Amino acid sequence: MHDTASDSNSIHQCTSTSVGCPACKDLEPVWQRLAADLGPGGILVGKIDGTKNRALMTRFSVRHFPSIYHITGVETREYSGRHTLQDLSAFAMGNWKKVEPRTGCASPVSRCGRLYGEIGKLPARGKAKYFELRDQKQYSDVSLFAGMLAVPVLVHLKCDTILSGRKFSSIGEPTSPTDQNTSATAVAATVSGQPEENKKKKKRKKQRTIHVDPFSLPLPPSAFTSYQGQDQFRFSVTHQSTRSSARVCKIETPHGTITTPGYVPVATNAALKAVDTTVADSLGVELMFCNTYHLMLHPGSETVEQAGGLHSFMSRRRDRPLITDSGGFQAFSLAYGTVHQELHSSLKRKSSPSSEKRTRDGNLVLKISEEGITFRSYRDGTPMLLSPESSISAQKSLAADIILPLDELPPYHISEDILAASVARSHRWEARSLLHHIKEPREQACYGIIHGGSSTELRKASSRYISSLPFDGFAVGGSLGKTSEELFEIMQNVMGWLPRDRPVHVLGIADPINITRLATLGCDTFDSCHATRVGRHGAMLTEIGNLRVAAGDHKSAHRTPVDNCSCPTCTTYSLAYLHHLVKANEPIAATLLSVHNIYFMVEMMKKLHFAILNNEV
Ligand SMILES: [Zn+2]
Structure with a gap:
């Protein structure tokens, strides 16, 4: 029944019944009424006798009678509600959108699902051949x-x-x-x-x-040869330093140009912590990073899409681009904690990233499987599946300029063979994500993510596989070492394996020292919540280290907080006043310090551009 349904855009709702099934007999009058009600509206209501179509039942993984499915295009959803006319009609009219479509072997149109169907036909075929x-x-x-x-x-x-x-x-x-x-x-x-x-x-x-x-x-690279990237997304090298691999580049997006090396502040909930987005724009922020996981849970990607995408929803300037992640980082953090937390705690986990039902923080993660990660919303307890396809679909609704594929974030303390399995899964998920993306690019660029932890061989294999696919750029993720030296060594290797014709983003690393070092390798953009987090903790970034505003000797420092800084905070307030605000726990203190820190990062990148253009680094 699915192949027939797939040929049209009409909606089908079918039931599998079995002769002698009491529940099926009870459903019969409701089903006939449903067919009469929905037929004129173009919704086809069908019925299949499961006892005479065992192959089809196998393909749809039918385990009980009656089973009800909603089919539209190539998507199949199973109904699990009450068998009342009202509920069934509501499901057919639109509530089906609230149910995740089947994926993987559970999908009747997948390669695996079709194989199940063919296997189900074997007994009948064998019997017919025997008599012949x-x-x-x-x-x-x-x-x-x-x-x-x-x-x-x-x-x-x-x-x-x-x-x-x-x-x-x-x-x-x-x-x-x-x-x-x-x-x-x-x-x-x-x-x-x-x-x-x-x-x-x-x-x-x-x-x-x-x-x-x-x-x-x-999938091998040959599966993607028809996709050539986005015309609206162009990457060009303005200047290549003669002293190192550092470069100044331009990334043109539908919402403006990014000059690299570029600092990318993190606006988790489509908002920077304690800083108005319009203020950040005025400070010179170009690219901003939003987290899909949080926006999926609230207000929901559909709500953002109704508003016209993130730019409209958060009133972001139309000449300033946005990037969203897959949501995987936060989802896996529920299961394993972040690598940062793991490295800074005494807990040495030896867990497998492939095992299921590994839970943490209130058992929010229900299952991690090949299909994706199923977790329970921390807001209302609703089970949600984050798969490569659903992550890309959510990012399509959010409509950022650059999106990222779903990947697996394993714990730090795992063996290399488990890490190898995790990298392989990330590759499979990223390929699925890319396939889903190129079905409907919507003027978005998609970066592939390089994994492999601290393993040189796995980083090399990941760099080569991901760069063989038609991603618009690359992001380097996963565990990037425990120290700046390990980070530099990993990135030095990865940058040597990646092609130079596409931009490279470093995930979660954007402190002044590491940015300066990684820029010499040719890394282009860096995201982190470091600047705003430091501000909320009462410190200001300076060229000689963090200035702890709450320090006692600043109580009477009636002077400019940071010399030669032209930010709104430093040109308006004294260090003594900021000290007072921090000590009095005034909320505006976090804002004023974060404004300075974001400005500091933007200015630092400008100085870096100048140094690269003059071949000084
Ligand atoms: Zn300042």
């Missing part, structure tokens, strides 16, 4: 039985031949669909340092217990 051979070809039962025995023997011999001839290749992305599994397995075997044969056995054992091979790689 016996009655029309005149084969005896003994001959047919011998033939049936020969089939599994031949299949076994064929599989044995294939497995014995299988070889591992070096680390790297697959060049064709046929070598995906081989390359993926090589990643696991190399990082663990175990003999290949042992790794083969371990992998086969995992394949029996895990639905999706954790080391399998996603």
